[in-house]
Amino acid sequence: MLCVLGTRPEAVKMAPVITALRARPWAQVSVLSTGQHRDMIGPMLAIFGITPDLTLDVMRPGQSLSELTARLLQGLDPLLAREAPALVLAQGDTTTVLATAMASFHRQIPFGHVEAGLRTGDMAYPFPEEFNRVAAARIAALHFAPSAGARENLLREGIAAESVHVTGNTVMDALLEVAARPDLPPGHPVAPGARMVLLTIHRRENTGPALEGICRAVVALHERFPDVEFVYPMHPNPELRAVVRPLLGGLPRVHLIEAVDYLHMAALLKQCALVLTDSGGLQEEAPALGKPVFVLRAETERPELVEAGFARLVGHEAEVIETAVAAFLQDPRPGGGFARGVSPYGDGRAAVRIAALCGAFLGMEAGAGA
Structure with a gap:
């Protein structure tokens, strides 16, 4: 079997799957890193004791999505021909995933999609x-x-029901394991008694005027709530930083820090009172630790969280964000009216289920029970 990953979030969500597969006596598993987030993949996988067996080098400065897709296909095709895996797995919705699915199809190798059906x-x-x-x-x-x-979602698109399996989300497996580690690093220092808001922004949709609107909301909330401090691990994108630093850099209770690794992000999640984010991964992870999420997007492919009351969509308009977050900060109820309890994304055993289902598909196990 071949597990393909290219970005930091894919490494987080595939690590439990790789570990669960390698625990099966029948499984021979190779890990391929395409290099889409080349500098981040190695340290991330090392947290889970995994080293890539195979690598590609596809990134070039300023390349377009089409150029990246072409480089991935050119790298993946001979590799699949040489390795001839019985099954290829990839997670999510990146260009790595699309190219892996296409390259597998061209070589007539079955492809398994982890975290399928988000829309x-x-x-x-x-x-x-x-x-x-x-x-x-x-x-x-x-x-x-x-x-x-x-x-x-998949069934509505005509996908055969027997090929679709509800497993839960492997992000739960990874986060619950890491958050329980006794050597988890400390969070970010804030004043005694302060409520910490974790802020992350990185999506293409939240650039320019949208990013400015989010920053104006943070400025307004900073003025209204002297007991609240913001911690913002900034994405390395220079265009994003060029907007953020002038608007937020001079505020005493807004901490602009460099991007953090997975262990430190888990620590910040445990520490914070709420999360303001446009990240898909954090939408999933925060409720697992009982943290309310305000989603800085107009839509989400994770509607279960909104419907169940674990997250709220606030978009990028400054007034909307300020009103929603201020209402939460002033709400005396535990959790500020957000749902509390078991996440819609399962119990942290998604990877075990996926491994069993792969075994059943390949005829190596009699059933797919967890």
Whole structure:
């Protein structure tokens, strides 16, 4: 079997799957890193004791999505021909996933899609992720859906029901394991008694005026709530930083820090009172630790969280964000009116289920029970 990953979030979500597969006596598993987040993959996998067996070097400065896709296909095709895996797995909706699905199809190798069925219904939002996951679904032989809603999305698109399996989300497996480690690093220092808000922004949709609107909301909240401090691990994108630093850099209770690794992000999640983010991963992870999420997007491919009361969509308009977050900060109820309890994304055993389902698909195990 071949597990393919290219970005930091894919490494987080595939690590439990790789570990669970390697625990099966029948499984011979190779790990391929395409290099889409080349400098981040190695340290991330090392947290889980995994080293890539194979690597590609596909990134070039300023290349377009089409150029990246072409480089991935050119690298993946001979590798698949040489390795001839019985099954290829990839997770999510990145260009790595789309190219892996296509290259597997061209070589007539079954492709399994981890975290299948997420949808916004808008091909332009998020871009290009919505297209990537829809296209990958047309190719996949196995669909590992994180929730019942994701399964329904696939069935509505005509995907065969017997190929779709609700497993939960592997992000739960990774986060619950890491958050329980006794050597987890400390969070970020804030004043005694202060409430910490974790802020992350990185998506293409939240640049320019949208980013300015989010920053104006943070400025307003900073003025209104002297007991609140913001911790913002900044994405390395220089265009994003050019907007953020002038607007937020001089505020005493806004801490602009460099991007953090997974262990430190888990520590910040444990420490914070709430999360303001446009990240798909943090939407999933925060509720697992009982943290409310305000989603800085107009739509989400994770509607289960909103429907169940674990997250709220606030977009990028300054007034909307300020009003929503201020209401939460002033709410005397535990959790500020957000849902509390078991996440819609499962119990932290998604990877074990996926490994068993792969074994059943390959005829190596009699059933797919966890």
